[in-house]
Amino acid sequence: MQAEDADQQYLILNAARKHFGNGGNMRIKYTLPPLVFAAYKLAFKYKELEEEDDKWEKKCQKIFQFCHQTIGALIKAEMAEVPLRLFLQGGLAAGEIGFENHESVAYEFLSQAFSLYEDEISDSKAQLSAITLIIATFEKMKCFGEENHEPLRTQCALAASKLLKKPDQCRGVATCSHLFWSGKTRESEGEEVQDGKRVMECLKKSLRIANQCMDSSVQVQLFVEILNHYIYMYEKGNDQMTVQVLNQLIGKIREDLPNLESNEETEQINKHFQNTIEHLRLRQESPENDGPTYEGLIL
Structure with missing residues (x-):
């Protein structure tokens, strides 16, 4: 399903979602994720066309709304891990493309990933895997201002410290330490935040947790x-x-x-x-x- 024209491609994806959305819960877990990735790819295509299309930013916003709704259908089908990954991928994509209002979109996608992690994932191994993915994704993003970056990195550290098993807590909190070093904010202009004190707080906490095993x-x-x-x-x-x-x-x-x-x-x-x-x-x-x-x- 590939059109040469970007606008035509968006119409194809919309039609495909309506068709696949009627397939039932067993089918949509295979049919909808590829549509979401195709939509992210289309958003990057619009970014390439910014010199030719003065409405490219609004079209990108529509694409991310489309993705949000499509991922929502997967959540209603009682899936959690795939939607979580799709939200994280969307947050990364929004940050990289940099259209108008992209920071709010990226924040929404990361917040949704957090909500899924907290509300839907209960298996301890899956929780550690999910929080590690969230931390790693967030560490790669540099579109957030400090007012959004600070609560997100603090939320990561808090979530890691609440994992069920002590070894998982220890590993999660230690991984979080990297957010306070190599994380990037809009104010840092691509430079790492390098908050050595917060890094040490995380690592000392992980050591205390290890001592409790x-x-x-x-x-x-x-x-x-x-x-x-x-x-x-x-x-x-x-x-x-x-x-x-x-x-x-x-x-x-x-x-x-x-x-x-x-x-x-x-x-x-x-x-x-x-x-x-x-x-x-x-x-x-x-x-x-x-x-x-x-x-x-x-x-």
């Missing part, structure tokens, strides 16, 4: 994962992260690792830790010119 092998695995987040932020130049903080966590892992039962899981945790230490050793021996110094690091 009852399973010692899971706890040590989480410590190693958090150490990798620490190293990433240290190498990115977060001045809140110090060699002393790295030494404390490395010491804690070294203290706990020998107490774990000898099995395949422990072997994998140990291998992950040794690979991390090897990375640090190489950085210490061959520091990059513009990289951080690892002076005082105890390996």
Whole structure:
């Protein structure tokens, strides 16, 4: 279903939705998502035609209304994970195209994704997957002003901290730390926000959550994962992260690792830790010119 003319393509998509929408819940989960992606593609096409079509922005707004309604039909069919992904894709597309009122549209699409996450997704694995997707999508977007960006990133951190299982909470909150570093706002003009203090708050919180885990092998695995987040932020130049903080966590892992039962899981945790230490050793021996110094690091 591809027309050479963009306006004609929009009419085709509308007709297809009316036809496919009558197919029943079993069919629309296969027929409607491709229509939504075709509509996003058409919105990018209108962006390319901005020099030739002075109404391209209004047409883009109509396309996103079409997508919103189409995704709504999937939600009514009691689906959650596919609509959530479609809303996230729509938020990304709106931000990239940059038509009039695009920030409001992107915010609406992300808000809808959050609502679905909170109201419709109950399985713990699906929740972790969904919140990770939301965080990753949001981290890529740079169309929001601070007044919209701040509540969204705070909402991500709050949602991650409310996940059912402690290991999921720990991983979710640690992932959120990146929003406060590499997230971008309209005011930052494409530059990262780099809020080192909020990054450290997230990582310290994830460490506290890891300490609450009852399973010692899971706890040590989480410590190693958090150490990798620490190293990433240290190498990115977060001045809140110090060699002393790295030494404390490395010491804690070294203290706990020998107490774990000898099995395949422990072997994998140990291998992950040794690979991390090897990375640090190489950085210490061959520091990059513009990289951080690892002076005082105890390996």
